[in-house]
Amino acid sequence: MLTSIKKHLKSNGNLKHARVIALFSLVGMAITGAMGILSLWGNSSTLTIILFIASAIYLSAFFLSKKFSLKVSGTIIIYSLYLLMFYLVFSGGVAQTGPLWVFIVAPVSVYVLGLRQGLINLAVFLSVVSIIMFLPQHVIEHASYTPEFKLRLILSFLTMTFLSALYEYSRMQSYKNVVALSSKYQQLAMSDPLTKLANRRNASAVLQQEKSRVNRNNEPLSVLLCDLDHFKAVNDKYGHNAGDMVLMELSQIFTDHVRQQDCVARWGGEEFLFILPQTSAEQANIIAEKIRASVQQHSIIFHKHQIKITISIGIAQLSEDQSIDELINHADKNLYQAKTLGRNRVHPG
C-alpha cells in the first residue's frame, strides 16, 4: 500500500517533469526560431543557420518527450543548449550579447538532470565557457570581452547556479516530506492505533488481494477468526487500561506465531482475523492450536495483578466460488461453535 503511494507520487512527478520538458522544448524552439528570423537581417549567416538548427532540435525534443523517454528528450535539450551557448560565447552573437543567454543554463540543468548531475554539468559548462573566453586571440579567433565583463559573467553565473541548486534542493526536500507524510497517514488509516495490527479495512483489502491470487494460482487460503474469552470480565475486574494491555500483549503473541506473508488484523473490539495464504484448513488448525496454547500459558501482569485469558478460534478455508463474506461467515460459525462447546478451543474448518 505504501509503495503504491510512492508509485503514485512518482508517476505524478514524472508527468509534471514530462510537461515541463515539453514546455522547455517548445519555448526553446520558439526563442531560437525567432532569433534565427531576426538574424536573417544581420550579417552572420552562420548564426542564422545554427539558430534554425537549434530550433529544429528543440522541436524534435518536444516530439520525443511525447513519444519516447524523458531521458532522451532531456539529454537532447541540455546538450544542444550547451552547444548553442558555447557558440554564442565564442561568436559573441548579435552585438556581443550572446553570453547573456548562458544564465538559462543553470536552472534548466538542475531541473532536467537533478541536483548532483546538474551541478557536475554546470561545473564542466562554466569551465568550457571560461576557456573559450580566456583563450588568447592568437590561438583561436573568438569574440573578445573585457576582463571586467568576463569576471562579472562568471560571478553572476555562479550566483545563478547557487540559486538554482537551492531551489532544486528545497523542491526535492518538499517532495520527500510529502512522500513521508502520505506514507504516515496511509499507515494510520490502515492500522489499528492500539495494537498496531492491520485494521478491518486493511484486512478486507488483503483478503480481496489473496482471493485473486487463489483464483490465479489455485493455492489454499485459510482464515482464523479469534475471539477473547470473557474479555468483558477482565475490563470489569481490572479496568479498561488492563483490557487494553491484554489486547496489546496478545497481539504480540499473534504476530510472533505467524509467517511474514500472513496478516493478523484487529477485526473488531476483541476479535482478530488471521489471513493465512498457501495454508489449508488442516495446517491452519495446527497454527491455531499453537496460538491458543501460547495464550493460555501467558500471564499479563497489570499493576501487580496477574491476568490470565483464553481465546476461542474458528477456522475456514476458502473454497471455489466462495465470496470473502461467505468465508468470514463460515469462520464466524466455527468460532461460535468453539464458544458454545466451552471456549478456549479451536473449531476446525
Ligand SMILES: Nc1nc2c(ncn2[C@@H]2O[C@H](COP(=O)(O)OP(=O)(O)OP(=O)(O)O)[C@@H](O)[C@H]2O)c(=O)[nH]1
Ligand atoms: N479494554 C478494551 N476493551 C474492549 C475494547 N474493544 C472491545 N472491548 C471490550 O470487549 C468486551 C467484549 O465483551 P463481550 O462481547 O460480552 O464478550 P466476552 O466478555 O469476551 O465474552 P465471550 O466473547 O462470549 O467469551 C466488551 O466489554 C468491550 O467493551 C478495547 O479496545 N479495549
